[in-house]
Amino acid sequence: MNNLLNCHKGCQVKVKKINAEYNLKQRLISFGVMKGAELEVLEHAPGKKTIEIKIGKMRIALRAQEAELIEVEEV
Amino acid sequence: MKEHIDPKACPIIANHIKVALVGQPNVGKSMLINSVSNAHLHVGNFSGVTVDKTEVLFDYKDYHFTVVDLPGTYAFTDYTIEERVTHDYLCAEDYDIIINVVDSTNLEKNLQLTSELLTMSKKMVIALNMSDEAEKEGIEIDATYMSELLGISCVKVSAAAKTGIEELIDTVVETYTAPKKEPKLIFSEAVEEEIEIIVSYLKKHKYKAVNSYRNIAINLLKNNKKTYEKLHGDPIWTELQPILIEASKHIELHHDTDDIKEAFAEEYAAFNRGIVTEVVRHSNDKKEEKTLTEKIDNILIHPLFGIPIFLFFMWSLFQLTFTIGNIPMEWIDGFFTWLGDVIAPTISNDDVRSLVVDGIIGGVGAVVLFTPNIIILFIGIALLETTGYMSRVAFLLDGFFHKFGLHGQSFIPLVTGFGCSIPAYMSARILKNDRDRLLTLFIIGFMSCGARLPVYVLFAGAFFGEAMAGNVLFTIYISGAILGLILAKVLKMTAFKGVDEPFVMEMPKYRLPALKLIWHTVLTQTIMYLKKAGTFIAGAAMLVWFLSNYPHNETLERLYATKIEKAVDAKEKLHFENELAQKELESSYLGRIGKLTEPIFAPLGFDWKMNVALQTGLAAKEVVVSTLGVLYSIGGDVDETSKSLADNIRQNIPFASAVAFIVVVMTYLPCLAATTVFAKEAGSWRYAVYLFIFTSIVAYVLAFFAYRIALVFS
Numbered sequence: 077m078n079n080l081l082n083c084h085k086g087c088q089v090k091v092k093k094i095n096a097e098y099n100l101k102q103r104l105i106s107f108g109v110m111k112g113a114e115l116e117v118l119e120h121a122p123g124k125k126t127i128e129i130k131i132g133k134m135r136i137a138l139r140a141q142e143a144e145l146i147e148v149e150e151v
Numbered sequence: 152m153k154e155h156i157d158p159k160a161c162p163i164i165a166n167h168i169k170v171a172l173v174g175q176p177n178v179g180k181s182m183l184i185n186s187v188s189n190a191h192l193h194v195g196n197f198s199g200v201t202v203d204k205t206e207v208l209f210d211y212k213d214y215h216f217t218v219v220d221l222p223g224t225y226a227f228t229d230y231t232i233e234e235r236v237t238h239d240y241l242c243a244e245d246y247d248i249i250i251n252v253v254d255s256t257n258l259e260k261n262l263q264l265t266s267e268l269l270t271m272s273k274k275m276v277i278a279l280n281m282s283d284e285a286e287k288e289g290i291e292i293d294a295t296y297m298s299e300l301l302g303i304s305c306v307k308v309s310a311a312a313k314t315g316i317e318e319l320i321d322t323v324v325e326t327y328t329a330p331k332k333e334p335k336l337i338f339s340e341a342v343e344e345e346i347e348i349i350v351s352y353l354k355k356h357k358y359k360a361v362n363s364y365r366n367i368a369i370n371l372l373k374n375n376k377k378t379y380e381k382l383h384g385d386p387i388w389t390e391l392q393p394i395l396i397e398a399s400k401h402i403e404l405h406h407d408t409d410d411i412k413e414a415f416a417e418e419y420a421a422f423n424r425g426i427v428t429e430v431v432r433h434s435n436d437k438k439e440e441k442t443l444t445e446k447i448d449n450i451l452i453h454p455l456f457g458i459p460i461f462l463f464f465m466w467s468l469f470q471l472t473f474t475i476g477n478i479p480m481e482w483i484d485g486f487f488t489w490l491g492d493v494i495a496p497t498i499s500n501d502d503v504r505s506l507v508v509d510g511i512i513g514g515v516g517a518v519v520l521f522t523p524n525i526i527i528l529f530i531g532i533a534l535l536e537t538t539g540y541m542s543r544v545a546f547l548l549d550g551f552f553h554k555f556g557l558h559g560q561s562f563i564p565l566v567t568g569f570g571c572s573i574p575a576y577m578s579a580r581i582l583k584n585d586r587d588r589l590l591t592l593f594i595i596g597f598m599s600c601g602a603r604l605p606v607y608v609l610f611a612g613a614f615f616g617e618a619m620a621g622n623v624l625f626t627i628y629i630s631g632a633i634l635g636l637i638l639a640k641v642l643k644m645t646a647f648k649g650v651d652e653p654f655v656m657e658m659p660k661y662r663l664p665a666l667k668l669i670w671h672t673v674l675t676q677t678i679m680y681l682k683k684a685g686t687f688i689a690g691a692a693m694l695v696w697f698l699s700n701y702p703h704n705e706t707l708e709r710l711y712a713t714k715i716e717k718a719v720d721a722k723e724k725l726h727f728e729n730e731l732a733q734k735e736l737e738s739s740y741l742g743r744i745g746k747l748t749e750p751i752f753a754p755l756g757f758d759w760k761m762n763v764a765l766q767t768g769l770a771a772k773e774v775v776v777s778t779l780g781v782l783y784s785i786g787g788d789v790d791e792t793s794k795s796l797a798d799n800i801r802q803n804i805p806f807a808s809a810v811a812f813i814v815v816v817m818t819y820l821p822c823l824a825a826t827t828v829f830a831k832e833a834g835s836w837r838y839a840v841y842l843f844i845f846t847s848i849v850a851y852v853l854a855f856f857a858y859r860i861a862l863v864f865s
Binding site: 094096098099100101102103104105106107108110111112113118119120121122123125126128132133134135136137138139141142 | 225226228256257259260263406407408410412413416417420444445448452454455457458542545546547549550551553559651653654655656657658659
């Protein structure tokens with residue numbers, strides 16, 4: 077199973093499923109991170125504790141723990 | 152009072168339009184409100200804890216406008232304080248029309264909120280902001296076609312270039328006077344079918360409602376609580392409920408999810424994609440070039456250079472705050488001394504003179520003294536925030552701070568704490584989550600502020616000699632910071648226990664800061680500081696003045712008056728004056744408290760003089776040194792460089808007690824001024840009491856161990 081945290085810098089993926097609890101899921105959805113959305117991994121913070129992704133024209137920062145919950149597939 | 156604009160107090164006339172300004176963060180709402188209302192606006196802040204909704208009043212043609220600027224929100228949820236404020240306002244308050252501000256350069260994302268607002272059944276106008284920027288980027292939006300598709304008027308504006316503003320207000324007036332139109336929000340066939348079933352059911356039973364059946368159906372499917380509550384009491388509910396359950400099942404099945412909200416989010420996204428494809432044209436080549444923001448980010452959040460660059464920025468801000476800020480500080484200090492000197496001779500009564508000069512002028516002066524630092528720091532923070540750099544900082548540092556239960560953005564208030572706790576508490580506002588902010592507020596005090604430096608310098612010099620003093624100082628600062636981080640972890644595991652708040656944050660586009668906006672924010676914040684903290688602090692300063700001056704011991708005064716008169720030279724005179732000051736302080740309320748609490752502090756090796764010094768230090772840390780000076784008979788006007796005070800202290804205070812004393816100064820409550828600011832930022836005086844208890848326990852326990860350990864070594 078591939079999650080967003082495993083993706084290396086520059087990789088383009090499509091969201092398959094979000095395994096987060098209700099609040100976090102709503103939060104992600106409000107940023108447009110939902111099933112079928114296409115993302116690009118832009119940058120990793122030191123130690124890969126935080127990652128930056130791009131969705132549409134928006135850039136979002138996520139903690140590693142949150143990124144792990146997002147199942148993705150490569151496009 | 153301008154500060155609290157009561158909507159009911161506004162002149163109630165027929166042509167009064169109340170507008171709710173809603174939009175996602177970073178779409179230029181505040182700038183728009185500035186452009187709309189020009190120079191003559193009455194801005195009032197009625198604040199929640201830290202999130203303010205701003206009300207602006209202005210007249211246009213025959214209409215009185217009240218615009219409520221609501222905090223930015225990504226979706227119609229109540230996750231952050233901002234979102235809660237906006238959500239509650241839109242649902243519960245009374246207003247006529249919504250202006251939804253969207254960023255033209257990123258329409259699809261912005262429409263996510265818009266489509267949710269469409270189900271609110273309120274009149275609405277969409278302001279396509281930053282249209283000039285969009286044009287530059289080759290994005291063309293057909294506003295007329297968009298208005299047609301949505302059934303909502305869309306107006307192109309640019310708050311920065313001040314274009315389209317009048318057209319926007321005209322459209323608001325037009326929409327306000329025209330009858331309400333049903334917005335055209337179209338869902339997928341599966342959802343539309345279910346809506347149709349519910350609508351026909353409502354029609355069949357001739358259900359009476361203000362909103363359209365379609366609107367009710369959508370809200371029922373979306374699990375809207377209010378709509379549910381309304382229908383729950385109606386007889387038709389028994390039959391409606393199974394229909395709804397069935398409908399929800401169908402929709403969830405269609406979207407392959409078990410969460411109806413997720414299904415609707417997908418529906419909205421699809422609808423928005425449709426709108427964007429219809430109305431947006433890109434005149435540029437499809438080939439995507441790296442945007443400026445991405446180029447800057449390549450440097451600023453570089454895995455290796457990102458943190459050093461940030462540290463450099465912080466260092467510069469600090470240099471500015473505490474070097475440039477100190478220049479007017481001297482003037483202010485000079486001004487208040489001069490004011491005291493001028494006023495003193497005009498008051499004949501000794502007590503009143505002392506109250507006015509030492510109590511009021513001294514107390515207020517101490518507050519005003521910090522203003523330059525605070526202004527510079529606020530400008531710095533406003534710059535960090537408006538340019539979009541703040542999010543990068545959180546991105547870079549969150550990994551480290553998260554280990555201690557803190558948030559990446561906690562760094563800024565914590566570092567600021569090394570300068571002064573007051574601006575540090577204020578800058579904790581950048582933390583949007585309640586728990587993150589409170590936790591940060593609680594440990595800011597462990598970052599030793601500038602006012603504690605004199606105490607450290609005095610004791611380090613007295614007990615360690617000049618060669619070692621520097622290292623001792625450094626150790627004090629570092630151990631304070633480490634202690635703060637450890638205590639953050641402890642608090643996180645106990646008092647602030649709970650699931651970690653998720654960290655999902657937008658990294659906005661870099662923007663040049665708008666000077667007018669920064670000026671405005673800094674000005675309001677500074678005025679608020681002077682007004683609110685000023686009244687509290689002045690009052691507190693007067694209380695301390697009273698405690699240390701009363702009751703007067705007249706026999707003592709008379710006795711020393713003759714002694715001073717008979718003194719042979721100036722030196723002896725000074726000696727008697729000091730002795731009088733010491734004895735008077737000893738018999739004052741403050742001195743009595745010091746003696747009364749002696750048994751409590753005996754395990755730490757403190758005598759009553761040290762007690763008193765620490766207790767006056769609650770008012771301000773600078774006072775610790777001057778109190779020690781008085782008590783050890785050097786005269787009130789001493790500073791940390793006075794050689795004789797250091798000698799006196801070395802002779803009178805045992806080494807172990809001195810160590811315990813430093814530990815207490817490091818860890819107990821910063822000062823009264825800071826504590827009032829803390830209470831305001833935390834949202835309740837209750838927290839100030841907690842802070843007092845928390846820091847006192849930490850200080851006492853640590854000082855006790857420090858004392859015992861130092862006893863072994865000395």
